[in-house]
Structures are given as C-alpha cells and as structure tokens.
Amino acid sequence: MRYATQAQTESLYIHWPFCPYKCHFCPFVALAGQDAHMPEYHKALISELTRFAAAQEHQMPLKTIYIGGGTPSTWPDQLLLDMFDTLRNTFDISLISEITLEVNPGTVRPEQIAVWQQAGISRISIGVQSLNDQVLQNLNRMQSASQVRQLLKQLAGNFNSISVDIIVGLPGVSEQEWKDFIAELVTWPIMHVSMYFLSVHEGTPLYFRVARKQITLPPDEGIVDLYYWSVEALKNGGFMQYEVSSFAKPGFESQHNQMYWSRKPFKGIGIGAWSFDGKARIQNEKIIEKYIKAQQEGLDAVCSGEELTQEAVRLEQLMLGLRCMRGAVISEVMDGLSQEKQEEFIHRLTALEEKKIISVQEKRIFLAPTSLALENEVARYLSVE
Template structure:
C-alpha cells in the first residue's frame, strides 16, 4: 500500500477525457465518454479526500493536471477540485500548478476559471502546425487554434510551455525548421520535443506495419534532433533533459520530481504514484475505477485500485537511477556508480563510458558524466548498452 507517511510534495491528477483519439496515443485516454465526466469528477475528488485523511501534512509544491485532455474539464467541476485540494492540503505559496491543454478546446471562460483557480503553467499540445498531417492522425486541431490560444493565454499565465512531436509522417525537414524558427518567437518559456514513438495496437502502428504510413529514418531524426537542440539553445531555451528545454528558471519542477525519483501521489484512473520505495498504478478501466472508488470508505479500501504495486529491488533502483540520471543535463555522479557496482562490473562500465566518450556521446569531468547532444539523441541505446 502507498505509504501515506512518505514525504509527498507533488500531486498528479488524471483527467482521461479527450475530444478525439489521436492515432499515435499510448495514454489512458477516452474519446466519446463525456457523459461520465461528472461521475468521474465525484470519484476523483473522493479519492483525493480519502487520501488527505491519512497523508502526512506538508506543503504541496507542485500539482500537474494531465490526461487525456484536462482542458475539457468543465470549469465549475475544476474549480470544485481546487476547493477540495485547498481544503485537503496546504499548498505552498509558490506552488507550481500545471494544466495540459489541447488547442481547440479552450474558451475565454475557461481561461478565466484557470486563472481564478491559480494555475501557473499551461502545457499546450501543439505537436505540429500542419493541419493536414494532424487530421490524418485524427488530431482535430488547427494552427489557427494554437495561435489564438497563445495570444489569449500569454498575458494570463506565468509560463506557457508547448509540446512538439519530431518525426511525424509528412513533415519535411524544411517544414520542421520553419516550425522551430516560428515557435522561438512566441511568448513561451518552455518547450518539450518528443520523438514520435510507434506504440503497439495504435492505428499508427498498423498504418506503419501495412506500409501505408512512412516514417523518417532514425538517422534523419537524430540529425533533426541535434539541429533542434542547437537552434533552441541559440534562442535561450537551455536543454535540461533529453526532451525538455526552458528559459533559465522556468524548468518544470513537477517533472523534475519524477526524474529525481522523489515521491508523488497520483489520483484518477491509470494514475501512477511513487512513495520512495514502491511504484503503483491505478485501475485503467473507467467502470472498474468508478466502482472501486464509489465503494471505498477509507484509504485502505483504495488499495484495491492498484493494478500495479511493485516494491523496487536494488537492481531496479539502479536501473532507474541510470536511466533518469542520463536523461538530465547534469547526468550522474560517479560516486553513485561506485556505490552500486562491484569491482569487475565497474571496470566494464568504465570501459563502455570511455568508448562513448570516444564516440562523442558522453562527457565526463571525473566527478560526473553526462550525455552530449549527440548522445541524448540515442539515449535509449546508450542506457541499454550500459546495463548489459
């Protein structure tokens, strides 16, 4: 069971409803289920209250509303959630509160409500400005929606962040470069650039398998990624993680909690939690989630919600430390490696790092080692090689 005495300062709240299901989506997301929004909201807030009765009270530093599409959360219900969060927890004065937003789902009335609620960051799913490509992937948003949203939101929120997907089918190198040249002129403080990943059992997966969709080659993606990192840095967006770039001081504090392996508590279907020793994931089926929460009377009852409850072994902790450490700009301290590996394992590890330094993928100052931009483009492969 999630340890309620652990030092949680970060909350994740999952809103699974989406206006459509994108063909590349691997998330716990539901299109055409809007009639369940109110019932889900009632379950979600009950889960928060039950947890609050047992949790250690300490100021909450970050809250992240993810999805799904949290910008479809009806404003009156969202404000009700904030009322419950405020009465259940003490929110730190400078609490970072992020809401994921899909262009095309925003109204002036929602922006008003989000400001009133105290949301500090909007994380906007831009992905691309090519309407045709997005529509072909069943993502029904228009470039005009993005521009309108940026204009309306910029004066109201401390930080605007955008997500882009690198490697979408049908986007040429030139079009990508024009997109980057355009977004660096926007009033944004943070950017996430994700490689398109083909997840099994998605329409994109079947399109690629049947050769109806052609993706760029790995080499082309790596070249584009390196160009992008360089271009963003030139415009003041410093890379602090494999996929994340920010103006100085505007890094995502919430995501840093994940990367630093600090505890966090998730609420809602499919939400993940970590108490410092064990990882949990809640029920991913809507009806099972609703039934479990509706019949719960205590935090103990909520343990039935977990479909994953795993206490990490020492080896799993090491794998996480290596993977998450290498994703970050500062990489890993050699000290943490010395503590984990036996003498012979260390010799092999050092030899592999020396080879990666030779190839230009890793830098090292004898105290820490970290990935170069070229290394970040192939981070997965490097981690796999180091763990073998």
C-alpha cells in the first residue's frame, strides 16, 4: 500500500528511534545500544523524505513537523542540521507554525540548545514522567529529578514553548508525592502538559514483571481520582484542558496533535512511523536493517496498511470527538448506519445521558467532566456496528 500523492499533506512526523536505555514500560519502536546505526539511519531518513517530496506535483507547504522517538535529543548535531537543510530545500516551510523536538533529561549537552535554535525548532517536549528517581530507575528509566530541573533551566529563555510528559499511576509514587510534583510543575517555565495513564503493553518488560508479581500496580480507582485531582490542579495553575491528556496555557495547544485529532493527512518518516493520507493508515517497516536496506534500494519500506472502512472512520470520529473538548458530531457518527442501528445508537446515547456520563449539546456528544477517563469505554459502547 502506498501513501496517496494527492493527499493535502501539511504535517510530517520524523522518527528517531535511538535511546540510551529501554524503559520497561515502553511500547514504542525504540532501540537501545544501537547507536552505531545512526549515520546510516539518518541517510535512510533523508532518502525517504526526498523521495516522498519528489513524488508530489508541487513543493509542499508544511504547517507542522514533529520529531519524536526514541530520544531525538541523541541526534548528532551535524546530522540534525543536515536534516533541517534537507527539509528547507525540499519543502516550503516559510509558513510553518510549529516544529517540535522530543528530548529526554540526562541526554542534553548545553551546546545543543544553539543547534536546535539554528535548526528552527520552536517547541521542546520533555519526557519527565516523574520526579521519583528510584521509581523511574526501577523501570529502567535512567534519569533524575535534578536532571529535569537542570534541563528546564537550560531551556527557559531559549524556547518559549516547552511541554512536559508525565505519567499518573507509576507504581511506588505516593498520592502526596504526586500532588507535590504537580504543585512544583505548575511553577515551571512551561506552557503545555501531557498527562498519561501508565499502560501495561503486552510484551514489554513491565508486562512480564507485573505478571510475575514483581511489580504491583496501584488500584485503578486511586489513579483515576488522582487524574481528576490533577485536572483541577493544572487548571488552577493556568493550564486549560483541551483533550483528555492535554493541558495548555492559552495559545500553546499542540498544533501537530490537533492535526492528528482532526484526521488530517500526515506523512510519517522512519522506522515504525505511521502515516495517514486521508483514507488509509500505513505503517513503515519496524526493523531498522530492513528499513535502511529498502531506502538504499529506493523502495517503500511499508510493513502494514489498511484502508479505513466506513465503520472504522465512524469509530475514529467518535473517539477523537470525545477525547477533544469539541465533542463528537452526531450526524457524522450516524452517517451510513441502518435504521435499526440508528435506533440502537440513540437508545445507548440516551442511556449514557441519563446516567450523566455524557451530555448532548448543539448536536454534539461531550464526555461529562467526571467521565473523562472513560473515553474508550464510552466510544466502544456507542459504536453499534
């Protein structure tokens, strides 16, 4: 399956998979101890990018670029600048509004700040997760609270759009400790917070350690209560919630993520990267050697692709509408349903409304503030396929 060249693509995701260690909870395509592949992988990225651009009829104007990983702050300076030269020579980035780089504490040299500024990076996303060194190190994440604070000091004044990722529900973090963490976080020079629940993905070391009872996860109810407490605390700290996991000071909402949530086309470059051309979701090869070889031979390195059925589109619209504060549009979600399914849908919608799990306003469905953590369950219940 190939990405449709006529897609109105305005966003790129570029995947840098190298990490200095592999966190036990990590579900991403991330490689520890494989830095020797960096130069060849970089060349392969350039090759995928330039072939993609060459297939377009016109020079493509980009609005957002997101460099994720992995740990993109391990991208060697000269190679990163070379990537940005290629981006500038290949695409029209004169009107770009957001270029994000993910960085991890403990991987940043002071001189990188100037390199990132020279490259044109406008937004930094830091993987903080927790300030409890022991808890993180027990999950093989080798960073410390002092590295987090040091990094914030380095970045403040150099980037005005800084985001942090945090995980609620890490085993070993007490309730009071989490509350103290949020109280400190709202004082940081940051504009955006992404707060995720800890997910135990099958096949990860965390999954096996939980199965062997070497790690006990905190109870779900306690975590959900802490999530709701944090939503309020972040709001009081000036961070408005605009998505189930996303909070921003006014004007600092992630434009790249909002593009995903609006189901706009984007091209993913690099191993394991997903693309969406408006009709199909396509994933690149996940094995680095195969990806590099395919790029050297000028071939597409796709490992899976699926054209979305009407049912799949409807479920995506429902899920995305619910998780964003704009709500799911009822006419979109009902489009194409048989009379019988429409009746079933309305029946379920009414039941959820009566239980105050959702509200319906101006022909859109919204999660009630006390149901934000139920987004998946509500979407699946309302999906009457």
